Amino acid sequence: MPCALCGDIIPTEVARCPACGAWARRRDFRAVGVAVFMLLGFNAFVALGSGISLLRSAQPLRSTTHDTFDRSAAVRALAPYGEVFAICGALAGLTGLLYLAWLWRACGQAPGPHRHHRVWALLGWFVPVVNLWLPPRLVYDVWVNSGRYRTAERQLAGAVVAAWWGCLLLGGLTARLFAGAGVDSLAEARFDMHLGVAAAALLALAAAFCMVTVFQVTRLQVTRGE
Template sequence: MPCGLCGDIIPLEVVRCPACGAWSRRRDFRALGIGLFMLLGFNAFLAMGSSVSLLRLASELDGTSSLSYDPGSVSTTLAGYRDVFVVSLCLAVVTGVLFLAWLWQAHGQTLDKVRGHRLWTVGAWFVPLANLWLPPRLVLEVWLASGRYPLPRRHGVSVVVMAWWSNLLAAVGLAQLFPSMHAATLADARFAVQIGTAGAATLGLAATLAMAVVFHVTLLQLRVPPARPAQG
């Protein structure tokens, strides 16, 4: 591929341009994909850990009677989990920014042409209503355009992308609902823990499925040289 700095041809097996020493863009993309993959893994680890911990709390509440229930203690415990959700949200924002940078670059170097302008890889996430269905469609098209799949495998890719998006939307909704839950009664506390467990579990699943998306698209694009110039 041509060097973005001097225009000399960079062999795929080298990291820097032989003429000027500039880093290869494909190597930059590989580093971006690895960094995003690891950050998504940390998101999944944190979310799944919270889910397991909340399941233990739910088990303790199941063995508690209304007479022995202490709302103050449970409220304090749930407040700690709310803080964990805030941390997870901040981490998700950082991960999302990195994901958009990765998707932007992946869109510009697919094997086949992707429908829609490259700007939609960022803009689709911020357009009301359209951001409910455009992002997974773009991710799916970038994945499919990065390799040539037979029809059965295309359906499998679609299932993975839709499962990722469904879990992500569910996680966002449950994470917003959980902070408003209270623990005045035992029934309220059990319901709050169930909401928190579901929110953490869906967030963990979404992060895990996103890891699969990033891994496969990055691997496909590193194996196959781009057949067209990057879209502006």
């Protein structure tokens, strides 16, 4: 396996790179963490850009009256953003696959005690009902177990994880409502526009909060292993 720091080949039976002395597993874990962090940043950028673009393209709805409302024009203005959110969902799915690989490694490297078995780092995202509450608990446990935290610091970590998960769930729900909302009247068109902007803002915030958790866990575990 090549060293993520210097590129030299590390034999499988050796824990450190023979050239630079870096811990192979920790350096590889840091590379995965950096990749997840950058992909999350791209997700946040795309979601935020979509919300700003939606605000600008739907600006005429603010000055439109019930007498001048044109349903076909509203459909043309709002319909493309349903496809934009679908693309954002596909991008988030690809990011999620790499995130699961990172979380699996992070769970294995975090010292105990663990409230849940490591396998739930993967299964917890796909089991119905369980996937509504277990993933943030796992991320929180990995975060606080990776370092030495006081009570206030644990509460802050819990607040960040809760904000990430809340924004993610609300953003996904709002995006679904935006895709299924009608524009038969001016009030419905304006409401649909607000739903789209809210969904974009929530998804951007979710990606930003997730970036914080990935950065902190990766930093703590890499530092502890060096």
